[in-house]
Each structure stands twice: as C-alpha cells, then as structure tokens.
C-alpha cells in the first residue's frame with residue numbers, strides 16, 4: 035500500500051535526489067510538488083523542480099509557493115546567515131552546494147496556476163484519505179496554508195520535515211537552514227496538531243553519502259542513480275572546500291527525510307520531545323529541545339541519528355528503478 039505524499043521543495047541538489055526517490059519508489063504515491071524559496075529564489079526552485087520531473091518523464095503538477103519568509107525578513111537585526119566564503123575548482127568553476135539551475139534540459143512546462151498555500155488548503159479540504167507532507171525547505175508555504183485554514187490538519191497523516199538540529203547547525207551558529215529561513219512558519223507547523231517528525235542535521239549527517247557511495251550509484255547505471263551521484267559529488271566538492279579539506283562526504287539531507295516515509299527504521303534514536311523554535315538573538319531559527327525533568331508536552335518526534343548503510347542501500351535500490359537515460363532522449 036503506497037503512501038500519498040506532497041513534497042515541499044527548495045530544489046536544490048538534495049531536494050532533487052529526494053524528488054527522484056519519491057517518483058521511483060513504489061511505496062510513495064507522489065501527488066504534487068510545491069516549490070518554495072530557500073536554497074535559491076522561488077523562480078529557480080520552481081524551474082529546477084520542473085526539470086527533475088521532466089527528466090524522469092513525469093508531468094506531476096508543481097505549485098509555485100512563497101518567495102520569502104512570513105515575517106522574518108521584515109524584522110531588522112535578525113541573526114545573519116553564515117558565509118562559507120567563495121571557492122573555485124581547478125577549472126575556475128565556483129563550488130556550490132546548490133547551483134542556480136540544475137544541469138538538465140530547461141522545463142517545457144510551467145507551474146500550475148494555483149499558488150502552493152492555496153493548493154494545500156484546496157487539496158487537503160477535499161482529500162479522500164490522509165496525506166503525508168514532506169517539506170524539505172523553509173516552511174513558509176505550510177505556515178501560510180495553516181494560517182489560512184487550520185482545519186486542513188484533519189487530512190494530514192504526518193508531516194516529515196527535513197529541518198532542525200540539536201548537536202549540529204549549518205546556516206548560523208545554532209540553526210539549520212530550513213528552520214532558520216522561516217522560524218515563525220516552523221513554529222506554526224510544529225504546533226499545528228498533526229504528527230510531526232523532524233529529520234534534523236543530527237540524523238542527516240549520521241547518514242552522509244561518501245565518494246564510495248557515489249561510485250556504487252554510478253554502477254547501478256540508471257539516469258536517476260547516476261544523476262544522484264553527480265549531485266552528491268558536487269556537494270562533496272563544495273563541502274571539502276568549505277571545510278578546508280576536513281570533510282569528504284555530504285549529507286543528502288532531503289533524501290533521508292523522504293526515505294524515512296518509505297521505511298521509518300532508517301531513522302534511529304527517535305525521541306518524542308517538546309521543541310521550541312528560537313526567534314531572537316543567537317537562538318534565531320534554533321530547534322530548542324526541552325530537557326527538563328518535567329518537560330512541556332511533546333509536540334514532535336526528533337531523530338537523533340540514522341542508519342547510513344540502510345539509506346545508501348535504499349537510494350541504490352530505489353534510484354535503480356528508473357530508465358537508463360534521461361526521459362525524452364532517444
């Protein structure tokens with residue numbers, strides 16, 4: 035029995051891998067993708083999402099979402115984003131985790147006419163069975179949708195969010211990018227009343243992809259597996275540069291979140307906790323877990339680790355289901 039899923043993506047290299055896994059897994063019935071700002075402007079994330087779908091021969095609807103946070107960027111003096119610096123490879127190409135456009139043929143179609151928040155409200159109010167939401171970018175679209183109509187929770191089976199971190203951060207000294215980009219939206223989503231599972235940096239980094247995993251994906255031989263290897267190698271090269279050579283792997287964050295819907299046992303050390311979102315000063319965008327001996331009522335499941343070998347094997351198996359070449363190419 036497959037799970038109905040709506041993905042919310044800021045495509046994005048790791049988003050692209052997650053979308054391919056969702057399209058190819060028999061355990062996922064991908065209903066739609068909603069695009070959002072984050073890694074890149076929403077125009078780019080929308081085009082990139084359409085390019086990935088097109089490459090796998092899918093005409094799945096894409097609903098374009100928000101281009102900025104609900105309120106954060108209207109406020110002065112919020113904590114600035116960490117600047118990793120600018121690095122180039124031996125050919126003078128700038129190294130990035132997310133390039134402006136995925137190196138795929140330009141999309142031949144555009145997004146649907148309806149915007150993403152309106153799609154959530156319309157679809158979830160008329161759904162005939164509960165849907166699992168998998169947001170792997172800033173939570174702005176869902177923040178607005180839940181504000182427009184809190185009752186849509188009735189048809190949300192679970193929200194599996196790539197976001198947060200307790201012992202790891204990336205975009206600031208204490209926050210993970212998706213939550214940091216829109217803390218107010220994250221607060222709304224985590225406390226909306228649906229079952230919420232956070233797949234934070236603690237788990238995604240425990241399941242990092244290595245150069246050897248990329249070689250294994252290449253050997254699988256489908257377009258999707260080879261493209262996932264290409265995207266992962268780009269991410270590894272950027273990480274290697276950003277860390278002064280200390281890191282030679284990459285957390286394909288969004289793929290873990292999607293694979294957790296397929297097989298929850300890929301997450302490890304999952305705890306039912308109370309999580310607050312930081313809004314001010316140095317905790318802006320942080321996921322703050324209540325460790326008191328009598329904590330507040332739990333509001334989410336937080337995965338502190340993950341099974342690296344299991345994720346690598348899942349990606350090989352799922353991405354191995356695709357065509358040998360990009361769709362539409364003879």
Ligand code: RIB
Nearest residue numbers: 046048170171211212287
């Ligand atoms: O912090 C990692 C997250 O931020 C991932 O979803 C990545 O795609 C970026 O959106």
Ligand code: CA
Nearest residue numbers: 046049170171
């Ligand atoms: Ca993402």
